[in-house]
Amino acid sequence: MESQLSTQMLISPMLIIVLILSVHTFAQEDMQFIYNGFQGSINKLHVDGITTIHSNGLLQMTNHSQQLSSHAFYPHPVIFKPSRLSFSTTFVFAMVPQVHNISGHGIVFVISPTTNFQHTLPSQYLGLFNNSTNGRSSNHIVALELDTVQNLEFKDIDSNHVGIDVNSLKSVDAASAAYYSDKERSNKILLLNSGKPMQIWIDYDEVEMLLNVTLAPFRDPKPSKCLLSKHLNLSALLLDTMYIGFSSSTGSEAASNHYILGWSWNQTGKAQNLDPDKLPPLPQNKQQKLLFRNIVFVVLLIVVILALLGIAAALWFLWRKKYRELLEPWEKEYAPHRYTFKDLYVATKGFKNSELLGVGNFGKVYKGILPSTSRQVAVKLVSHDSKRGMKEFVEEISSMTRLRHRNLVQLLSYCRRKGELILVYEYMPNGSLDKILYGKDNKSKLSWSTRFNIIKGVASALLYLHEEWEQVLLHRDVKASNILLDAEMNARLGDFGLARLYDHNNDPRTTYVVGTVGYIAPEVTRTQQPTTSTDVFSFGMFLLEVGCGKRPIGKQSDNDDEDFFLGDWVYDCWKRGEILTASDPTMEDDYQEKKLELVLKLGLLCLHPKAKERPTMRQIVQFFNGSTTLPEIPSDYDIDSCIFFEEG
Template sequence: MIHISVLLILVVHAIAQDETQFTYNGFQGATNKLHVDGIATILPNGLLQLTNYSSYNTSHAFYPRPVIFKPNHISFSTTFIFAIYPIAPNQSSHGIVFVISPTTHFQQALPSAYLGLFNTSSNRLPSNHIIAVELDTIQNPEFKDIDSNHVGIDVNSLTSSAAATAAYYSDKLRVNKTLQLNSGKPMQIWIDYDEVEMLLNVTLAPFSSPKPSKCLLSKQLNLSTILLRNMYVGFSSATGPIPNYHYILGWSWNQSGKAQDLDPSKLPSLPQIKHHKKSLSQLIIVLLIVISLLLLSMIAAAIWFVWKKKYEELLEPWEKEYAPYRYSFKELYLATKGFKNSELLGVGGFGKVYKGIIPSTSRQVAVKRVSQDSKQGIKEFVAEISSMGRLRHRNLVQLLGYCRRKGELLLVYDYMPNGSLDKLLFDKVEGSILCWSIRFKIIKGVASALLYLHEEWEQVVLHRDVKASNVLLDAEMNARLGDFGLAKLYDHSIDPRTTHVVGTIGYIAPELSRTRKPTTSTDVFSYGMFLLEVGCGRRPIGKQNEDNDAEALFLSDWVYDCWKMGDILKASDPRMEGDYVEDEMELILKLGLLCLYPIAEGRPTMRQVVQILNGSATLPELPSEYNPETIGFLGEDLGTLHSLPSSFLSSSGTSSVAVMSSTNSVLRYGR
């Protein structure tokens, strides 16, 4: 028994040792020992081919099992041999990245400049937990690349923390000698991290040369704050409009010492680049092609001049900072088929919304065209958009980016296939009646989104226009709160003020029309009206009971009257014909009245609302002095409301008052 136990311990120890190091002298027979995707493939001779001569593609190759980074044990050493073949001399595409990542799934990553690692929204996120070394052969100004032939150290972003032109130190000549990464010649790179000194060193050399005594790059990094316990190591690559071949000949990794040297005799051969002398006929053909290209260029220039106004947009130098969030107008024009009416999803207080498919990524989006004639405050507004692009919650519509033309802004959102909630609540379409279980799930989802905006993100976000028409439904009928066109960000410690009342009649808290001071409590008031909308299937303003001509104009008054008479369920949506959970319906209607309490201090917070909906807190009784008629329940003077011109009210009986105050930009209150 003792001998067996010792043997088991030795076996386990041997497996653990294998996990800390591996060596590939070529990848022949490694099909099942290497995770590859995209256009990556292993050739019969064992050469790992990451890309081919196809455009706009990505590829990845990873060691199939995660490597373990234990506390106080995160040192590593790795080396690999690579070669980059250009499609033609002096023509280059994008490069290779060595990656340490918590995942091997990069389906959302983009090709071209994003190298198959990130996209416009994921680049620069601390939650990426990615460390990478890029061998880049394109200069991308948006990532502040130093040139088109460099090595860079990247942390969660394609903007390198440190970079240097590709070169190696010749110990014989005692000088640095430049290397051309896309020369088609094999080169070797060594990447070493010392956890004690917290130093990452990158060394480059021609394949035929030994490891130089001086490294090319050295960066002080505390990887314990970046790497997780389980990480994957491997390669990412991508092609753009001009493709390259990217090859890996061999690879070695070690977490307990120096990476094992690769054996040149076992490495696969690279394909030969053939150079032929051009015959006279070939030269004539080339000349004809050049002339044809010149003619085509002239025609293209003429067409471009004629159609310049069609795709004209505003792009100022300061917007380079927000490049990851910027879409070109041409891209959005093509995505929406020229903003055709056939792609129109709806019309709101802020403009028209179109369905689109981004050509480069095939991603479905919704594009909102917002009128924005004033130049004052536009920089702050774009900063606001980029800030909101970082909001991440399962019940929020993701804001992906923007485009700016003279006189309008175009906002790009995730597309929600089931449209807005108000259409299902109020349109009398057969088969569109929402069942109670879906309504209750939607109510909880919107509450969760507001709690995130009010308390759980790095800044407080006031939505300021919570209503059924701003709640969209995804493919699984999950609620997604959208339209942050009225939102304002401010620091948790700062008391915000605005110079305009912003919102929709029927949803505006009483104190807001007097103080012009939005708070999280004014959002709670709007959410209370939203609860009544969903439970009653009625709009906030309008005739509330078809059987009684004298019925109240406001939904909140009518639900309040039903509660006072002891029959609050009378206010429930008649189209449901009583097919709901009575306790839940009663909870929703009473909670709606509580959120609509005329005095702000008497309303619950969104955290308390979520606790009540989840059953972890009890709904308090409505106060006996709760009287909307005497306190000014809607925050609007009825005489004023009735005197408004009919054009001010939309077909739904509500009106969005959408005035952005440029002097109260989020930059004033940002962290």
């Protein structure tokens, strides 16, 4: 009995030692792998969320679903100990947007201590963190983001960048997506959401503690110069065993199909090259094929009907005379940007008053549902301004349909009929800001955080119009009634009826004053020459409007006979050292004093009578982001010289 017991006691430790050695040997064998496509890998990868693997081996991370996450990880942990921290990896990816050049967030390569991401959020959190875990040092996560949505919360540099993330989505280093062409010896821009496959290489040198990231179009050789190079001490960031893989997510609006075509990993040297001929192809756009077939069918059907019906068809067109549009020969090149009058007539139920959303200085706006797509839109009827050529006006409309910014109301299309223009915009379910700001029953929706988010959104939109788009676009009518609110109460700058386009480094051509009383910069009536500074002046009045809850001009109260000028009043409060007394009393204590003071003081700076003394929109955005300190209001500032003019 004692002999048997001794034998069992000897065997048990030996079994433990064997198991430990087996695990260690298994980890060593897993130091490199390669997937030229993921055929048969459904049991060789750890996947969750909306991740799918196609029969041809294509790994699809996201689809057109909204607000969902996806993950795909190598199923076995990888050892990261001293002398085993170096690694080399490469993968081929593609981002195919649902709408051209509009994406739904991005793809992230992740080194994580876990594959359990059930408490994370989609959208801007990319399925990695949530609002409480983002930024925690206990995350032990190192990631590389391929981001196609600029998020100011995380200080993204733009909407098309590659970033190195450590425990947070605020990148420790980032660069706009590009690659170095050895043939041309210059950097070339890459559009991540172009729908085209691209390859990325990530290499870490443990000795130099250097992480290099290189990007290139698919099938191009690896460039000699990397896109990012960052010193990181991974031994202080990673645990002994980690998981490697990918994370992605969709947002609440435009979505994208994110794909991984192949992946290679090595911890003992350079990652094996992927075989381009073995990687799975991207799926064809079935919707386009179906649309083409439908178009061919419709065209053939129309030809047959015209041939058979003849005179009956002509009579039918005469009967539908009320749908007739005006389309001149020069306008045919802009036909893709047009909706038919018939569709807009049906969408608005014949422009009935029951569908009327509002009446402004430049026309009526109706709610509509397009019969072809069931999409909700806002349809605006505008009388054509005879002082401008119709061709020039249509050219500008065509240009503005290319505007793409999350804080702009998207101009979708237009239609022309006789002397009337019909503009079609996105529909904003929460209407205009002024109706909530001045409505007695709606102010409860405007907490301080909502107001500040609206202000930052409008500032971002104006910066895009002034500096970041292909041309300079002056809005010339920034005010609360032209700020629309989407379903999530995000600001959308709209109503471009007075806007002017011109090339960078040129001046706009105009010979008359337009705008709204209280928002027009004083120099405009003298020079009749609007500039970006005139938009800044209007934005300054808008800041005071939102912060104080009062219109720029009018009466202080129903019993007050004296004219009230909001700029004068806030300026007087500032001179007394009591600028916060100008704030909207309906906010009560629901505001941050420093931010509210920033908004009111910045409003006064934007109203400076001298255009050159006003900040630019870029500086304004920097003030809001905290990257630049707001200067003091100058002592020679004289608000009384800000004379307001009526609309021209």
